[in-house]
Amino acid sequence: MSEHMINLDQIGRDTKRAFSELLAAAKLKPHEAVVIGGSTSEVIGEKIGSSTNIDVARAIISPIVSIAKEHDIYVVIQCCEHINRALVVEEEYAAKHGLEVVNVIPVENAGGGFAAVAMELFDNPVVVENVAVQAGMDIGDVFIGMHLKGVGVVVRSDVKKIGEANLSMIRTRPKLIGGARAKHSKDY
Secondary structure (H helix, E strand, O other): OOOOOOOHHHHHHHHHHHHHHHHHHHOOOOOOEEEEEEOHHHHOOOOOOOOOOHHHHHHHHHHHHHHHHHOOOEEEEEOOHHHOOOEEEEHHHHHHOOOOEEOOOOEOOEEOHHHHHHHHHOOOEEEEOOOOEOEEEEEOOOOOHHHEOOEEEEEOOOOOEEOOEEEEEEEEEOOOOOOOOOOOOOOO
16 A cells, blocks of 8 residues: 555545536536546556555545536446456447447456446446547546547646546547638537
């Protein structure tokens, strides 16, 4: 365990604040999705993949799921590299998007803390290999970009870290096409 004190309340508060800022910036519509990737080891100040902490995962994933439900947004949780960064999603989301469900059950040592907690907290969790979502939150430099659609736009927050882990957030926008003479909406 890290020398750093784990303050689960502070981790939860910072997560709520940052996630709310992401939703405000991304302007997601109901039934769109946000991908969450993270390392609880990094949150507690350890090397990624070395000290998975389920309590830290719950402190992060629980408020995200709660806020997302209030906004009718789907949460997609990225698993660790041991299961190829597969994703835990609600079965309903997978069905709506024609996603192929794969047979694996993420656990603490193969999937990671976030994914293991998602399996507990989601109503009907399933695992898929690919998604293309509208926004994302990366806690601990786990690289979620492969799961985003369109063009990524960085979302800045006053919250720079969750615990000891770097925080980065992103929203997407449609690609601008057509060259210099084309007109584009400024809404994005």
